[in-house]
Amino acid sequence: MDAKHLIARRVARELEPGMLVNLGIGLPSLVATYVPAEMGIYFQAENGVIGLGARPPEGMEDPDLTDAGGGFVTAVPGAASIDSAMSFGLIRGGHLDVTVLGGLQVDMKGHLANWKVPGRMVPGMGGAMDLVSGARQVIVAMQHAARGSSKIVRECTLPLTAMRRVDVVVTELAVLHPREDGLHLSERAPGVSLDQILSATEADLIVPETLPEMALG
């Protein structure tokens, strides 16, 4: 399994039946692949739909129904369409159970940076700041390193998305839980050793006596 699908599969295990969940574009959107329909999880896309469904057959797309990345989607039975004020009211008002976002850096305080690389890449924050500020649970789904350097850092050097501490970080090497006292290492990916994780990580980690392997379901 490649890194992105491993991460998506592990993130899917964090979700519980009946939750309202927002998946970011890119890697986080893969999580839906690993969530069985019978769990009754509804996916929200911040451009205005609750009950996002799979991509429609080629040639059957509705030009007025896309996800937040602009890709064509369907809506499942029971879906609702809403405007942007309602959509972000849900997000900011604490009605969204989980947001899964990509990341550029997460630090030892659990701060996330994911919207800007000054002077090089300025995509804008889109809905990310509202999602991280407002969702009940924030899950960061990202690869452990980029261009050979750790994305789990001592302190974010890129502009922060929010001051809020994220709840869970899932990479292709490990599951991490930022807490008041620091960054807890909770699980290792199948076939990955503690030493591999520590040498791939810039931040100091709090390591348990026994480190369980990721359950992928």
Place this chain on the structure above:
Amino acid sequence: MKQALKPAAAAELVPDGAVVMIGGFMGVGSPHRIIDALVARGARDLTVIANDTARPGHGIGKLVSAGAVKRLVTSHIGLNPETQAGMISGGIDVELVPQGTLVERIRAGGVGLGGVLTATGLGTEVEDGKQIVEVRGKRFLLEEPLHADVALICAQRADYLGNLEYSLTAHNFNPIMAMAADTVIAEAHVIVPLGVIPPDAVKTPGALVDHVLERAS
């Protein structure tokens, strides 16, 4: 009853230098025929308030490509490299606003509120230069209302009075922007007689709409 407005006449209602809100999310729910007419008119020095600038050559991206935009208030430009290049070179003055804050600033401007208090952006670059207000022990940023000279919006159906009904994820910013400008011009996919849109389905009452674009040929 509204008189059907030709696209060229709609473009004349948006003078050079105007502040203009444009509905849409990555081009979905954008008033494409009015945008084309603005490009054809050779509009210049516009301040555009919009969620995003879509892609080069698509939706609001056409106005960026045509050099019509001087200033931009938006949440996301990640999928339009021309806008990003304009921001980095200084050719376009870009103010990046979190998406939920952007829609509420527009709503505030449209419904007579003096601003919005939100926790989104606290402790980030978005906080710079803004007043922090404490309410019941919680800190919020004071975000100021936005208002435009003209709002260009898109609906699924309009009737002869300008009552508007929207479709799926093409609602997005449209119903909110329809409240926040001196002049509101609506482009609809279909124009229907009075009574066809049930009152419960009207999301923007015709009383807010000044002009309805003539039907597509």
